[in-house]
Amino acid sequence: MINVTKPFLPPLDDYISLLQDIWERNWLTNNGPVLNELELKLKEYLKVPHILVLSNGTIALQIAIKALDLKGEIITTPFSYIASTSSIAWENCKPVFVDIDESTLNINPELIEAAITDKTSAILATHVFGNPCDIYKIQSIAKKHKLSVIYDASHCFGVSYENESVFLYGDVSTTSFHSTKLFHTVEGGALFSVDPDLIKRMAYMRNFGHKTYEEFECVGINGKNSELHAAIGLLNLKYIDSILETRKEQHTLYNDALEPLKVKRPVINKNCKWNFSYYPIIFDTEELLLKSLKDLNENWIYPRRYFYPSLSTLEYVDKYEVPICDSISKRIMCLPLYHTLKKQDIDFIARILLRTQNY
Numbered sequence: 001m002i003n004v005t006k007p008f009l010p011p012l013d014d015y016i017s018l019l020q021d022i023w024e025r026n027w028l029t030n031n032g033p034v035l036n037e038l039e040l041k042l043k044e045y046l047k048v049p050h051i052l053v054l055s056n057g058t059i060a061l062q063i064a065i066k067a068l069d070l071k072g073e074i075i076t077t078p079f080s081y082i083a084s085t086s087s088i089a090w091e092n093c094k095p096v097f098v099d100i101d102e103s104t105l106n107i108n109p110e111l112i113e114a115a116i117t118d119k120t121s122a123i124l125a126t127h128v129f130g131n132p133c134d135i136y137k138i139q140s141i142a143k144k145h146k147l148s149v150i151y152d153a154s155h156c157f158g159v160s161y162e163n164e165s166v167f168l169y170g171d172v173s174t175t176s177f178h179s180t181k182l183f184h185t186v187e188g189g190a191l192f193s194v195d196p197d198l199i200k201r202m203a204y205m206r207n208f209g210h211k212t213y214e215e216f217e218c219v220g221i222n223g224k225n226s227e228l229h230a231a232i233g234l235l236n237l238k239y240i241d242s243i244l245e246t247r248k249e250q251h252t253l254y255n256d257a258l259e260p261l262k263v264k265r266p267v268i269n270k271n272c273k274w275n276f277s278y279y280p281i282i283f284d285t286e287e288l289l290l291k292s293l294k295d296l297n298e299n300w301i302y303p304r305r306y307f308y309p310s311l312s313t314l315e316y317v318d319k320y321e322v323p324i325c326d327s328i329s330k331r332i333m334c335l336p337l338y339h340t341l342k343k344q345d346i347d348f349i350a351r352i353l354l355r356t357q358n359y
Helices: 012-025 033-046 057-067 082-090 109-115 135-145 196-205 227-237 240-257 286-298 323-331 343-357
Strands: 052-054 073-076 094-097 120-126 148-152 172-176 189-192 280-282 332-334
Touching (some): 012 033, 052 057, 052 196, 057 120, 057 148, 082 094, 082 120, 120 135, 286 323
Parallel strands (some): 073 094, 148 172
Antiparallel strands (some): 172 189
């Protein structure tokens, strides 16, 4: 069976060694020494001034919205994982969808200003598949209209924009360390900001608002990660360069094997160093996608229709006209991609896709 992804796991003996230390300390959570070491090493690796490691990427989005004190409407993309939209709704704000760019699959900045009203408080944009948005244009719009900017950078570990970590952009950037991601802590996520006061506020928020055991700075939530998860992160970080290089090689193998296939791929932002985190292909029709998916499944290969359906179809959001997203979401598929995927697996997947398209 070839699934769309498999988590990378470090050597078990190395994890057991860290677990023995955790057992001896009997400090399992509440910002323990392993978590603190992980945050320091991530800051160094990513070259960011501040990072808060959390229990997951959805909590990161929710804390970002709360910390920025956002109200009313938040302009966002309908082409993302549901967490970006559900977090807006969860915080009692209204998601306002703007259609995507057909080539990059990111929110189309040319359409943002038309969606701004006197109730708009922010833009929440997703760097889809780790492909950075048009950051400078979004920032210009936000500055003009005095809006906050949050980037859902869940796919962006290792991505740089203009030779800096993509996590440095926006008022807040969030990411996911879920086990499906390039870098993971099994479950986890993180918050980034260059504003030290905002980081301090969000740090309180991830721990119930505690200032001391008896004093509370603000309303908070339990967003902490555990020592057991942080230990996986510490070990996985040792292998991240190899993981990134392998992904790049696998992309080349896919590109070569699928060269005759009549599909499109997202156009990657020319100002970035990409992490090759996903391998999406866009078919000409949904019918061809479904036929290809059926043939792959019959051979125990399980890609994912990622992202499908369009978030504009959710029952708890207002309806907006997003024809490009509606079309792309029906025709896009992410092919299997993970560290141990072999060349023969990629060749097998390619042969099935080419055979399907030729019949």
